[in-house]
Structure formats: structure tokens, C-alpha cells
Amino acid sequence: MSNKKALQFLSDVIRARLDAELKGKKMVFPEFPQNQTEESNFYKFVRKNKLSANETVILLLALVPQINPGFFNAIIADYFPNGGDFPDFGGVKGKNHRGILPTGETALFILAGNDFEQRAAVAKLFGEPSFLARNNVLHLEHPGDGEPLMSGKLILDEEYVELFTLGEISKPKLSSDFPAELISTPLTWDDLVLQQKTRDEIKEIETWLDYNDKLLNDWQLKAKIKPGFRVLFHGPSGTGKTITAFLLGKYTGRDVFRIDLSMVISKYIGETEKNLSKLFDKAENKDWILFFDEADSIFGKRTNVRDAHDKYANQEVSYLLQRIESHAGLVILASNMKTNIDPSFTRRFNSIVEFENPGPRERLSLWENYLPKKARLDKNIVLKQIARDYDLTGANIVNVIHYAGLQTFEKKSGVISKNDLVKGIQKEYAKEGKMMRLG
Structure with missing residues (x-):
């Protein structure tokens, strides 16, 4: 059904x-209208989600x-050619929009007229049981103190505005209304070197992503199993926690959004909850992965209540x-560090995955994976010995290669010297306050 036919249907109603x-x-x-040969995104949406006639009208x-913009004005003018107010129709004027903006009252009138019982039934379509409300397709704007609830404007979610008008939904961008950033990685699972125990636990998460819907629907376990999957990645910096989150999205076809906690946490009472609410409302019913990096700052242990600040901080955690x-x-x-997370959270995780510092074997794999194929090593460099002697994470090793590579280019040499490699390792040890044994 084209938009033209959809508007004609609404006009007829x-x-x-x-x-x-x-x-x-x-x-x-x-x-x-049914059995359209050229289906618009609107018609496909109505058919796929089996919307009722009333839901379809509300969506339109x-x-x-x-x-x-002039759709409603043109119809009203046919019935009131000399002008005049018709409050039963509802609707309000916008700040910039010059036409009528429909309200809940508009929907009540069109679908139920002045029949009280029918109006009550239509009003329920704006509540939780309704597909449109449950999936955040649209909502009634709060009309303001003292105003009738149904006098609020009908607000169609921006994503569905894009879908029905532009043909596709764009990815949300980092902003004050959406404190998260879509991230991706060019790396593959082969680039990630983890302990076997960690790999096995990551596989469990992949299994949930692949089969959870089948488990809930085919075995009808929705009422018995909590929705979602909550995971804690803990371990030293540079051990692969962030890359693992990215790769889970990449290989299961899901978008990964990294939450910008600096935009979430606010010193003002109630603002943190409001920011979190925006995030989770947007993510509801989306097949996204939400990644909270350095989560200690907001998921940390709750404190004993000594003042109002402590009270509201604990409320944020709750x-x-x-x-x-x-x-x-x-x-x-x-x-x-796992111990930094509030115990009330850890009890509710479906999985807790530890990312340990790589051992000598893993470090050797990291060196071999990260060294560019074009890079030539000094004959005195024995990677197996370097991997055995120096306790480095994957991130450390990348930094060392970065440093040694720049030094090599500056010297216009085609070979990475052992001296530059060791200096790079020394810099990494110094950053972490560790003593390095010189070999």
C-alpha cells in the first residue's frame, strides 16, 4: 500500500x-486495503505485526x-467551510507546524465518537498491553498539569518516522538523548588470544545470542525465565574485554553500543536515572548489545547512608x-576488578567471565599476531624468549610494536632492533609502575 492509499484510507475513516x-x-x-502489489514499509509493518484496524488508524x-501537514485542516474545512472551532476532534497547534497535531482525543473521536464504552476501549490502546505502546512505536505526550491525559500529542518514535518516510532506520548517534556510541572492529576472533577457560565462557554467550529466542518461544519459557542476559567481564586492562564485546556483535550480526558514562552520570538529583531511562527506552526491543566499559563508576558498591548525596547515589544503583x-x-x-562491583549486581549476572593476563604461550601468539607481516626483526630478537620473560597484555604488546615501529621508520631502517623493542617494553612497565629485569 502506497502512502497515498494509506492517507485515503484514513481520510475515509x-x-x-x-x-x-x-x-x-x-x-x-x-x-x-489488502493485497497490494506495491507494498510500502507502512503496509509491511501493519501486516507483519498484525495490527488491528484501530491500531492502524492510530499509527496513521x-x-x-x-x-x-495540511491533511486534517483540509478535511475539517469541508465540514466547516465558514470556519469555527470543533473541540470534539481534539488536536493542538505546534510551535512551528501550522497544521493540526493529533492528540489522544483525536483518536478517541475518530474511532469511538461519543460512545463512552468504545472510547474507554480505544484509550487502552495507549497502554502497556497494546503492541504500539509495548514496543515504543508511539506514545502520548504528557499534556501538562491539570490537562486531560488524552489531550497529549500523539508522538511517533523517530525511528518509525524514518522507516515510513525514508525507507530505513538510521543508527542512533551519540548525543545527550542517547549517551551511547555505535562501535565496531576490523579484528577477528583469530586476533584475540584468550585463555581456553575464557573462550569457553564466551562461547556460552554466543549460544545465548543464537538460541535464546528459540528456547523462549519453542519451549514456551517466557513466563519462567527472566528476559535478557547479563554478563560481567573482569580482569586487568588490555586483556581483551572490549574487543570481545565488539566481536560478539560482529559475529552474531548485532550492533554494539558502548555507553558513555560521562554523559550518563550527573551530579544533579534524578538526572542519572533520566539519562539511563532514555538509553534503555531506546534500546528496548532492539537486538543490540549494550556495553558498559569501566562500569565501576556507576555499578560500584553502595555506601552507608550518611547524607542526602549517599541516599540518592544508592537510588541510582537500585x-x-x-x-x-x-x-x-x-x-x-x-x-x-570484580570486587569493585556491588554484590547485588554480581548475584544477578548470568555469567561472570574472567580475563586473565596472558601466559607465555598466549603472549607468543599475541606477538606473532600483532607484528606486521612486512616487519623484519633483528636476528637477536627471539620472540619465544621475549614472550617468556616479559609479562605484557595484548594492549601492551600493541603499544610496544607501535613504539618500535616508529623508531624503525625514523632511523630509515628496515629492521626492528632489539634495543627499540626493549625500550618499548620498558615504557609499558614504567606506565604500570612495574620493575623490569633487563636481559
């Missing part, structure tokens, strides 16, 4: 209601201002726990 209320004609609900009401537990997707928290 509105005119049928106006004829019934103003001219005393019998209300006959027009039939929604919310969409119309985006594609035809609110976060509630939202994570009810979120249906994969949430990954990363921390350098």
Missing part, C-alpha cells in the same frame, strides 16, 4: 466519523503530520539494577 456525528449517518468503518494519525534486570537484550559490564 475520518469522514465516516464526521458524517455520523454531524450528519446523523450510520458509522461504517472503511475496509483497510501519528504519521500524517510528517508527510502531509534504579540501574531494575532496568538491567528487565532489559531483554545482552548487557555487558566491564571492570578491572
